[in-house]
Amino acid sequence: MTDAILSIRGLRKAYASGTEALKAVDLDIRRGEIFALLGPNGAGKTTLINIVCGIVTPSGGTVLVDGKDHLEDYRHARSRIGLVPQELTTDAFESVLSTVTFSRGLFGKRRDPAKIETLLKRLSLWDKRKAKMMELSGGMKRRVMIAKALSHEPDILFLDEPTAGVDVELRRDMWDIVRKLKSDGTTIILTTHYIEEAEEMADRVGVISRGELIAAEDKHVLMQKLGRKTLKLTLAEPMAEIPGELAEWNLELEDEGHILCYRFDTNAEKTGVPSLLRRVSDLGIGFKDLSTRQSSLEDIFVGLVHEERAK
């Protein structure tokens, strides 16, 4: 990888409790991209981010920020990284302006009221600059946390679940902010457990499950892989076992034989759905209802993990 701004190798973390939160993760983040780390709760997303940012000590592995070790050269690494953590933690009694000014100083940058003003205006916080943090709504607090993370003009921005508990409007604003940052050349790494969010925002998507990075690919490639649906036929009569004539579709029975499930790939040339339905009616199997739905993230993880094992 020639143009990796962040290069993670063999990163492991076992917490004192014994939980193995990360199991030898390798990941390269390209300069200037938006990378979405997608995974269910407890997958290890926050752990990964917190290690890179210096908040959690890794159990093994290395992180290079622009080619330099993030522990040995921590000043170099940290002055280039901004973090918006998952939890909204702020100093209740501080004003918006003072807390953002504080962050810039903490990260070693000279005071620059004009820059802070521009930043606050950009995040629609300027009118609230004198408000105390405790007087702000959750959405506003998150904006302030973004302003704090950007106050020292980092090249890399981490957003840990930026849209968790955020209303639709703020979510849209958030994406506008992220796009603007990207156009300024900032590399952005965000975590989410919504596929749609990863799809909408990211250039590349990494899928993480139980501490393992099971895929990291261009969004379009991954979305094809993820484009699976499940067809469910609610049968008129429950079925004890699947007839041999239907073997080629790899069907499954659910709900004590009342539901016949077929998982298929919407992107495939032949989904197999019409031929399956024809065969079912040829066999005289009656059904009362039919539905298809997008596979859930869980389904997809299961699918990807199976694929990974099969290799």
Place this chain on the structure above:
Amino acid sequence: MTNGGFNGEGVYAIYRFEMARALRTLWQSLVTPVITTALYFVVFGAAIGSRMTDMDGISFGAFIVPGLTLLSVFMQSIFNASFGIYFPKFTGTIYELLSAPISSLETVLAYVGAAVTKSMVLALVTLATATLFVDVRVEHPLLMLMFLFLITTAFCLLGFVIGIWAQNFEQLQIIPMLIVTPLTFLGGAFYSISALAEPWRTVTLFNPVVYLISGFRWTFFGVADVPVWASVAVMLAIIAACLTAIIWVFRTGYRLKQ
């Protein structure tokens, strides 16, 4: 970083933050402790001081001023410095400190520097208040300030260690309440240890606070219970012990990082 080696802006940012917090809570950080200590001066100095016997040839009211000032300084130094680092741990805002390009030494310098400033101000205001009620003189003003500086540094470092170690508010208060207060009362704040009978006199010499009070009082009245060099040695030893503990904490991430 403006200047490769040292994050001065970061140190200044934390220092300002801490000082702003103290100004916001001026009653708690300055007014209340000064009034509390002043009450002792009123009672033992102005009210019943004349009935007490002199200590080492100094009126009782004046004699207790250095020790009581230090008691207040010990407590406030520990509270200030421990709260400064405990609170971000408690609210979670410590994430920012941990992710910032600031070294452990710079962090200590900023937090402890702010706490020392507050304690010095408190001590000087307390001493100024004392002069309203009792007749105090300071024989070695410059040495008095130096002693005060070393003592506040020692206890602010101790407070910083306690703030990192504490996992709840109760633990934050245990050491000042349960250890420092008794050691101070038994450490000659109210009497000269030469007035004690054996074996208590010898036992008392194991109390480090004796050395601090004795040395500090010497800068006022020129009399001491223990040699002045021993007082200086104890102050430096406390500072060294706390610094060692802090360096170890930051090396290992103890109670700061997972």
